[in-house]
Amino acid sequence: MxxxxxxxxxxxxxxxxxxxxxxxxxxxxxxxxxxxxxxxxxxxxxxxxxxxxxxxxxxxxxxxxxxxxxxxxxxxxxxxxxxxxxxxxxxxxxxxxxxxxxxxxxxxxxxxxxxxxxxxxxxxxxxxxxxxxxxxxxxxxxxxxxxxxxxxxxxxxxxxxxxxxxLVDGVDSNVQETLNQLAVCGGIVSQIENDARDVLRLDFKNDLLHKKRTLPVLFMLEDSHAEFPALNEYYAGTLSREQFAERQREFVQYARDSGCIEYCKVVQALYKDKANELYELLPPMLEPWAGQFREIFVPDYDVRYNASGEGGVS
The missing domain is CATH 1.10.600.10 (Farnesyl Diphosphate Synthase)
Structure with a gap:
């Protein structure tokens, strides 16, 4: 700032x-x-x-x-x-x-x-x-x-x-709507990045701990009943929070191995492509601000495998 x-x-x-x-x-x-x-x-x-x-x-x-x-x-x-x-x-x-x-x-x-x-x-x-x-x-x-x-x-x-x-007079309604749709795509791409990172955390901010159903979690829950039953048991309430905390590294390892991160990358790419298509629909805009806008809203996202928060659950 x-x-x-x-x-x-x-x-x-x-x-x-x-x-x-x-x-x-x-x-x-x-x-x-x-x-x-x-x-x-x-x-x-x-x-x-x-x-x-x-x-x-x-x-x-x-x-x-x-x-x-x-x-x-x-x-x-x-x-x-x-x-x-x-x-x-x-x-x-x-x-x-x-x-x-x-x-x-x-x-x-x-x-x-x-x-x-x-x-x-x-x-x-x-x-x-x-x-x-x-x-x-x-x-x-x-x-x-x-x-x-x-x-x-x-x-x-x-x-x-x-x-x-x-603060700009006379903005075309079609331009405003395209900007709105582009913003939504950017928000989704950014949120997927956050959610993919958060299932890999080894601290209190891990989304699995809080039983959130984010995109990577929904992907894991599809197959975990056979591959890692403990995840379904935790979400069903038959595995306690304390038991999750004791086994959190196992849960995070399953997240790494499940393919959920790769799936998030694929979905991110789809929304990034859509954002690029929307950007191309816009009429020529003033530079260098148009380029800066594109860098903010259509960045080169890459979901990180190494999340922060290596401490235990508090």
């Missing part, structure tokens, strides 16, 4: 969090987010610039994109409870809740200034719908998975794109 985005975020915090302790808490959350290598603000910038926009409000919109994503990241961590060391997890829960409300107030205020509240609200509602399906175990099939990911992750990339295009 670059300095101009940080300055905008601090300005928003100073405007909507006047109480010193709350202000300092929000700044610590932003500092945590700033340490990550993310492209959210850049998505908004590139979209705006390649469409020919020159709005003086661009940096504010790019920062607002980052603030919305930070808010959703915090809520996600509060739900999953799998990132215990992040500042919003280590401070008092009531303080974190107040910080979330303050961020929400800032988002409402900033969207109101730009007249984009309705569109942003609709996108957030769809993302929350996807998150709800994820945390309530509504995903039982690949069709459910792709629908959930399109809502949960795809709409957030749509949001980043919209925050840039909303």
């Amino acid at each position: 670059d300095e101009s985005i940080l300055l905008e975020l601090h300005r928003m915090v100073d405007e909507y969090a006047l109480e010193p302790t709350l202000n300092a808490t929000l700044r610590s959350f932003i500092a945590e987010k700033a340490s990550e290598k993310t492209s959210w603000a850049e998505m908004t910038r590139c979209t705006h610039r390649m469409l020919g926009g020159r709005s003086p409000d661009l940096e504010r919109h790019a920062a607002l994109t980052e603030l919305i994503i930070l808010l959703l990241d915090i809520v996600d961590d509060l739900q999953d409870r799998d990132s215990p060391n992040r500042p919003w997890m280590t401070c008092e829960p009531a303080v974190t809740l107040n910080a979330v409300l303050a961020m929400f107030a800032a988002i409402l205020g900033q969207c109101g200034q730009s007249g984009i509240g309705s569109a942003v609200g609709s996108l957030l509602a769809r993302s929350i719908q996807g998150q709800q399906a994820d945390i309530t175990d509504k995903v039982l099939s690949e069709e459910d998975y792709f629908h959930m990911v399109a809502d949960k992750s795809g709409t957030l990339l749509q949001l980043a794109v919209y925050m840039g295009s909303a």
Whole structure:
């Protein structure tokens, strides 16, 4: 996160969090987010610039994109409870809740200034719908998975794109729809990468531990009743969490051997091809931003076999 985005975020915090302790808490959350290598603000910038926009409000919109994503990241961590060391997890829960409300107030205020509240609200509602399906175990099939990911992750990339295009007058509706579809493809490709990595983790963030049905897990469950019955037993509840923890390296090894990672790569390639096709449908866009946009949304993804998190289950 670059300095101009940080300055905008601090300005928003100073405007909507006047109480010193709350202000300092929000700044610590932003500092945590700033340490990550993310492209959210850049998505908004590139979209705006390649469409020919020159709005003086661009940096504010790019920062607002980052603030919305930070808010959703915090809520996600509060739900999953799998990132215990992040500042919003280590401070008092009531303080974190107040910080979330303050961020929400800032988002409402900033969207109101730009007249984009309705569109942003609709996108957030769809993302929350996807998150709800994820945390309530509504995903039982690949069709459910792709629908959930399109809502949960795809709409957030749509949001980043919209925050840039909303400041450009006269964007063709067909161009906007193509950008939306491209964003959904990018979200799905990115989520598959995360999910493939997470079944290989040897720590508390392993998706198998939490009995999530992600794409690689759904693939494994198809054949595990014969190849590795313990996986079916764990998901059925006949194998305890403690027993899973004792055998986690076996589960991860089965994930490596099952072919689920290779399957994820194939599906990623299909969505990457679709994203490339959509990009080619766009009219000529301004450079160098169009090239940067393509690098963000149609990158050369490669699912990694060596995941982070080599510690035991906490």
